[in-house]
Amino acid sequence: MACSYLREGMTGSATFSLFARAMPPQRGFLVAAGIEPALGLLGDYRIGPEELTVIAGLLHRPESDLRALLGMRFEGDVWAVPEGSVVLAGEPLVEVTAPLPQAQLVETLLLNQVSHQTAVASKAARCVLAARGRPVVDFSLRRTHGLSAGEQAARLGAMTGFAATSHMGAAAAYGVPATGTMAHSYVEAFRSEEEAFRAFARAWPGAVTFLVDTYDTEAGVAAAARVLLELREAEGQQARQQCAVRLDSGDLADLSVRARRILDAAGLPDVRIVASGGLDEYAIDALLGAGAPIDVFAVGTKVGVCADAPSLDTAYKLVAYEGRPVMKLSSAKMTAPGAKQVYRRPGYADVIALRDEPCPADGGVPLLRPMMLGGRRTGPDSVQEALSAAHMRFTADLVALPEEAKRIHDPVAPVATDSAALTKLTHDVEQHIREERAAAPHA
Amino acid sequence: MACSYLREGMTGSATFSLFARAMPPQRGFLVAAGIEPALGLLGDYRIGPEELTVIAGLLHRPESDLRALLGMRFEGDVWAVPEGSVVLAGEPLVEVTAPLPQAQLVETLLLNQVSHQTAVASKAARCVLAARGRPVVDFSLRRTHGLSAGEQAARLGAMTGFAATSHMGAAAAYGVPATGTMAHSYVEAFRSEEEAFRAFARAWPGAVTFLVDTYDTEAGVAAAARVLLELREAEGQQARQQCAVRLDSGDLADLSVRARRILDAAGLPDVRIVASGGLDEYAIDALLGAGAPIDVFAVGTKVGVCADAPSLDTAYKLVAYEGRPVMKLSSAKMTAPGAKQVYRRPGYADVIALRDEPCPADGGVPLLRPMMLGGRRTGPDSVQEALSAAHMRFTADLVALPEEAKRIHDPVAPVATDSAALTKLTHDVEQHIREERAAAPHA
Numbered sequence: 001m002a003c004s005y006l007r008e009g010m011t012g013s014a015t016f017s018l019f020a021r022a023m024p025p026q027r028g029f030l031v032a033a034g035i036e037p038a039l040g041l042l043g044d045y046r047i048g049p050e051e052l053t054v055i056a057g058l059l060h061r062p063e064s065d066l067r068a069l070l071g072m073r074f075e076g077d078v079w080a081v082p083e084g085s086v087v088l089a090g091e092p093l094v095e096v097t098a099p100l101p102q103a104q105l106v107e108t109l110l111l112n113q114v115s116h117q118t119a120v121a122s123k124a125a126r127c128v129l130a131a132r133g134r135p136v137v138d139f140s141l142r143r144t145h146g147l148s149a150g151e152q153a154a155r156l157g158a159m160t161g162f163a164a165t166s167h168m169g170a171a172a173a174y175g176v177p178a179t180g181t182m183a184h185s186y187v188e189a190f191r192s193e194e195e196a197f198r199a200f201a202r203a204w205p206g207a208v209t210f211l212v213d214t215y216d217t218e219a220g221v222a223a224a225a226r227v228l229l230e231l232r233e234a235e236g237q238q239a240r241q242q243c244a245v246r247l248d249s250g251d252l253a254d255l256s257v258r259a260r261r262i263l264d265a266a267g268l269p270d271v272r273i274v275a276s277g278g279l280d281e282y283a284i285d286a287l288l289g290a291g292a293p294i295d296v297f298a299v300g301t302k303v304g305v306c307a308d309a310p311s312l313d314t315a316y317k318l319v320a321y322e323g324r325p326v327m328k329l330s331s332a333k334m335t336a337p338g339a340k341q342v343y344r345r346p347g348y349a350d351v352i353a354l355r356d357e358p359c360p361a362d363g364g365v366p367l368l369r370p371m372m373l374g375g376r377r378t379g380p381d382s383v384q385e386a387l388s389a390a391h392m393r394f395t396a397d398l399v400a401l402p403e404e405a406k407r408i409h410d411p412v413a414p415v416a417t418d419s420a421a422l423t424k425l426t427h428d429v430e431q432h433i434r435e436e437r438a439a440a441p442h443a
Numbered sequence: 444m445a446c447s448y449l450r451e452g453m454t455g456s457a458t459f460s461l462f463a464r465a466m467p468p469q470r471g472f473l474v475a476a477g478i479e480p481a482l483g484l485l486g487d488y489r490i491g492p493e494e495l496t497v498i499a500g501l502l503h504r505p506e507s508d509l510r511a512l513l514g515m516r517f518e519g520d521v522w523a524v525p526e527g528s529v530v531l532a533g534e535p536l537v538e539v540t541a542p543l544p545q546a547q548l549v550e551t552l553l554l555n556q557v558s559h560q561t562a563v564a565s566k567a568a569r570c571v572l573a574a575r576g577r578p579v580v581d582f583s584l585r586r587t588h589g590l591s592a593g594e595q596a597a598r599l600g601a602m603t604g605f606a607a608t609s610h611m612g613a614a615a616a617y618g619v620p621a622t623g624t625m626a627h628s629y630v631e632a633f634r635s636e637e638e639a640f641r642a643f644a645r646a647w648p649g650a651v652t653f654l655v656d657t658y659d660t661e662a663g664v665a666a667a668a669r670v671l672l673e674l675r676e677a678e679g680q681q682a683r684q685q686c687a688v689r690l691d692s693g694d695l696a697d698l699s700v701r702a703r704r705i706l707d708a709a710g711l712p713d714v715r716i717v718a719s720g721g722l723d724e725y726a727i728d729a730l731l732g733a734g735a736p737i738d739v740f741a742v743g744t745k746v747g748v749c750a751d752a753p754s755l756d757t758a759y760k761l762v763a764y765e766g767r768p769v770m771k772l773s774s775a776k777m778t779a780p781g782a783k784q785v786y787r788r789p790g791y792a793d794v795i796a797l798r799d800e801p802c803p804a805d806g807g808v809p810l811l812r813p814m815m816l817g818g819r820r821t822g823p824d825s826v827q828e829a830l831s832a833a834h835m836r837f838t839a840d841l842v843a844l845p846e847e848a849k850r851i852h853d854p855v856a857p858v859a860t861d862s863a864a865l866t867k868l869t870h871d872v873e874q875h876i877r878e879e880r881a882a883a884p885h886a
Contacts, residue, residue: 001629004646010632058614058621060649100632107626111585112593116748120588142554143754145563145588145595150555152589171501178501183550185761186444188769189453189543192883203447206503215772215880301754305559310753311586311744318628326631329658437658440635 002101006068011099012322015339018094018110019317020087020118024309028411029348029401031125031394032085032093033156034117036386038110039078039372039379045106047072074102078372079355081342084121084159084390085367086397088350088416091342093118095355095368100321107316117152119312120303123281124153125160125394127299130284130408135163135296137179139276140304153304159390163296175384180209181246181298187214197227207242209274212259213249221245221259225266244272244296252277253292260293274298280307285408325429336422337429342367347402348414357421445544449511455765457543458782461553462760463561466532467752471854472791472844474568474837475528475536476599477560479829481553482521482815482822488549490515517545521815522798524785527564527602527833528810529840531793531859534785535811536561538798543764550759560595562755563746566724567596568603568837570742573727573851578606578739580622582719583747596747602833606739618827623652624689624741630657640670650685652717655702656692664688664702668709687715687739695720696735703736717741723750728851768872779865780872785810790845791857800864 005011020030047055047069056063076098081087093114096103127136138157141150154170164179165171171178182200190196197210210227212220224245231240245263247255252275263271275287276298284297301307317335318326325337339355343364350367351360359366371379380386404412418426448454463473490498490512499506519541524530537553539546570579581600584593597613607622608614614621625643633639640653653670655663667688674683688706690698695718706714718730719741727740744750760778761769768780782798786807793810794803802809814822823829847855861869 001625001643004629004642005632007646008642014628014632016628054615055611058611059623104626104628107628108585109590112587112590115586116588142551143558143757144555145559145592145748145753147552147555148591149588168498168501172497180502182444183547184771185457185459185547185550185759185769186447188761188771189448189457189764192879199447199451200444203450215876219880305588305748305753307753310588310748310750314586316628318631321632326628328627328631433658437635437662 002069002072002105003066005101005104011101013097014100014103014318014322015095015097015320016103016107016316017092017319017335017340018096018114019092019315020089021313021315023089023413024119024312026308026409026411027122027126028405028407028413029086029122029125030088030118030312031121031160032081032087032114032118033083033121033159033390034113034115034152035080035083035094035371036379036383036390037117037152038094038113039080039377041109041113042074042078042106042372043375043377045074045109072102072105073375074098074106075375076102076372077370077374079368080371081367082369082390082393083386084392084394084397086348086394086401087342087367088348088414091350091352091416092340092368095339097339111314111316115312115314116149116306117156118314119306119309120153121156121160123303123306123309124157124162125398126281126408127284127297127303128161129406130281130288131297132288134294136161136284137296137298138162138165138167138303139181139298139300141167143301144304150304155387157303158387160394161391173383174387176387180204182209182211184211184214184248187211193220193223194227197224198230201227201231201240207240207244209244209246211248212245213247213255217247217250217255218258218262221262225263225268225271228268228271229266241270242272244274246274246276246298248277252294253287253290256287256292256294272296276300278302281408325425327426327429327433329430329433334430336418336426338422338425340368340422342416346400348400348405350414350416351419352416352422353419354421354425357419360419445512445515445548446509448544448547454542454544456540457546457761457765458538458540458763459546459550459759460535460762460778460783461537461539461557462535462758463532464756464758466856467562467755469751469852469854470565470569471848471850471856472529472565472568473531473561473755474564474603475524475530475557475561476526476564476602476833477556477558477595478523478526478537478814479822479826479833480560480595481537481556482523482820484552484556485517485521485549485815486818486820488517488552515545515548516818517541517549518818519545519815520813520817522782522811523814524810525812525833525836526829527835527837527840529791529837529844530785530810531791531857534793534795534859535783538782538811540782554757554759558755558757559592559749560599561757562749562752563596564599564603566746566749566752567600567605568841569724569851570727570740570746571604572849573724573731574740575731577737579604579727580739580741581605581608581610581746582624582741582743584610586744587747593747598830600746601830603837604834616826617830619830623647625652625654627654627657627691630654636663636666637670640667641673644670644674644683650683650687652687652689654691655688656690656698660690660693660698661701661705664705668706668711668714671711671714672709684713685715687717689717689719689741691720695737696730696733699730699735699737715739719743721745724851768868770869770872770876772873772876777873779861779869781865781868783811783865785859789843791843791848793857793859794862795859795865796862797864797868800862803862
């Protein structure tokens with residue numbers, strides 16, 4: 001496509017709009033994410049001599065036919081909603097304006113980053129809601145779709161309020177607290193659970209979390225209690241604060257009650273209970289609804305792969321070329337033409353407007369901002385700064401979101417409406433295309 | 444955990460076994476995958492001075508406490524089933540034997556690679572089956588969970604028999620044919636579909652595929668037919684072989700019949716019909732079951748994210764330490780002890796045996812092979828060679844698989860059985876653990 005555009009001299013300015021076509025089932029809102037990583041990749045985009053040789057080889061074409069691609073990089077503008085923003089179906093998350101071949105070439109990169117990261121962030125946010133103020137931590141790396149997805153899951157958890165991650169690399173890269181864990185294999189490598197717990201405490205002078213379900217959970221909790229009491233006896237009653245036991249299997253509602261009883265009876269009311277093992281927002285909600293005395297939720301697989309909605313139905317659509325608004329008519333996938341802006345209004349009564357329209361008369365805050373101009377980032381200096389800003393934005397946006405959108409089961413998502421000007425333009429462009437096609441069917 | 448092992452002098456040889464606990468719903472077999480990439484990462488594994496500083500910082504510990512980790516790399520043995528092998532639930536896919544701290548440290552890496560790649564390869568294989576000999580191509584990069592997942596999806600598609608991928612980077616890296624595509628935006632950037640098709644053909648002298656559903660599908664097919672006839676008129680009747688139209692929306696069964704009729708009526712019976720848009724094995728099966736004259740299936744999102752089973756329930760379990768077989772007893776997650784071998788027997792009547800057991804008296808082919816010895820690969824010299832070998836293995840294994848396991852709906856998976864020796868060892872170890880725990884409850 002890019003070669004063809006270049007050959008035809010079609011290097012005029014094009015605007016593409018990236019948005020989610022529909023809210024996935026059981027979602028009342030989306031958390032915009034993946035934009036910062038995507039912009040980083042856009043900034044690095046280059047077609048150099050080596051890439052050209054590879055492309056020519058793959059396409060079985062002489063390099064001379066593709067020479068026009070050489071040196072291509074992304075020199076366009078990107079308007080986008082800041083990461084961490086709570087957004088709705090149909091709202092543009094990213095709009096790219098660049099010479100047509102460039103804007104087309106970055107399509108896959110942008111969709112790849114924004115689609116799955118928005119999906120995962122939106123699910124992570126629901127886990128935080130379900131936990132009702134209790135800490136949620138990320139244990140997903142072992143099952144994410146590759147290492148980069150694991151790094152992103154850790155980052156997206158932090159964006160939406162997770163307390164920590166077990167992914168050490170991501171913790172270091174993004175300035176997120178790291179949390180350790182103990183495997184069943186660790187316990188099994190010792191002659192008994194108590195030996196394992198004592199050894200762990202010898203290696204780790206601070207707060208320890210003992211995994212108690214390797215053999216028999218109640219016996220494991222009792223063993224953990226005995227070791228914790230020994231440690232306080234030896235090290236002083238103020239030692240070993242913030243310790244915990246972790247339950248990773250079985251009926252967590254029942255076992256957490258039993259564990260709490262054993263710990264309290266041992267005089268360890270401060271020892272917390274961590275639950276893990278296939279948890280997601282539905283399981284957390286059910287456990288707390290049943291009164292389970294769980295203090296910390298470790299979520300992994302189901303959030304890291306966004307198990308109940310593993311893809312987000314996103315599109316990257318041409319909406320204007322050389323000043324001419326453009327749209328697609330085909331069945332059920334019609335797209336609205338023109339560069340856009342979204343105005344956030346109280347209660348998430350959002351209005352999708354044309355970019356150059358004034359703010360609605362009764363108010364609204366524009367969501368899309370210039371993030372890249374002429375191929376250069378406008379935005380923050382470090383990935384940690386960006387993550388921190390995204391977390392603050394998410395927190396603020398969540399406060400304003402209607403309660404019914406935050407429900408775990410059957411949430412009701414606010415619906416954005418098109419401005420009068422956008423509605424009129426959509427109608428006019430559709431009419432114009434149909435007239436042109438009728439007048440010149442075989443143009 | 445690794446620090447604790449080192450502190451306690453627990454550097455004896457440990458064996459861990461990686462396997463899928465259960466067959467996902469609607470799967471009759473699994474295709475082992477992710478092993479080659481995992482072995483590559485294992486070979487590169489190092490804890491250097493920089494990593495040590497990062498870890499110490501994250502754990503809020505002085506570096507001196509962690510010095511024992513410095514210089515750690517993977518020096519163990521790995522036995523595994525070769526990639527592309529058709530495998531069953533419970534069968535070890537990878538077994539690691541290494542000093543305990545090393546074997547523990549690589550857990551997450553191995554699970555991360557093998558779990559999702561096996562899931563995606565298994566789904567890709569089902570698409571190939573559903574297509575009944577018609578080519579299937581990979582279009583998944585835009586929705587996979589990150590760029591590396593996209594690269595793997597292209598590779599796993601090729602492993603299970605896909606004809607091509609739209610991921611140019613993966614095509615180049617793995618020696619897979621690249622396939623181009625045309626976006627709706629390309630068509631929209633021109634004044635009409637015919638202008639777009641003509642321009643595409645000018646840039647591309649060979650086989651072209653025209654996307655025909657931007658406005659009205661039947662009109663789009665007719666436009667494609669006119670342009671193809673023009674091209675043959677201008678370039679000769681032998682020009683433009685293997686051209687196609689692509690349908691990406693609407694009722695593909697109905698539209699493909701209409702498209703075929705239009706193309707045949709235009710004297711273009713050789714022009715193929717490519718279908719795309721949310722396809723997976725179920726959709727392909729339904730389309731062909733309805734007699735849709737579709738020649739090529741492009742699958743993307745649903746296969747790339749393994750939409751109906753986005754995670755595989757894998758485990759990496761300690762099965763032996765210092766020659767002592769080890770197992771976990773906790774609820775519903777009991778694991779069998781000891782290093783293992785799997786014997787493939789006719790009809791997939793597989794036997795899971797102890798590694799040092801002889802082959803069953805009535806025959807069987809051992810599936811696990813040494814892939815890494817003392818931290819060094821035994822295996823193939825190039826990633827392309829490895830992929831080609833995996834594809835051949837998959838093809839051979841598939842031929843021998845019972846038909847009921849290959850069904851798209853409600854397949855019946857063969858079930859592996861444990862050898863008598865493994866059953867006895869499992870029983871003995873369980874008994875031994877229970878006796879030890881009973882004799883010394885507070886050991």
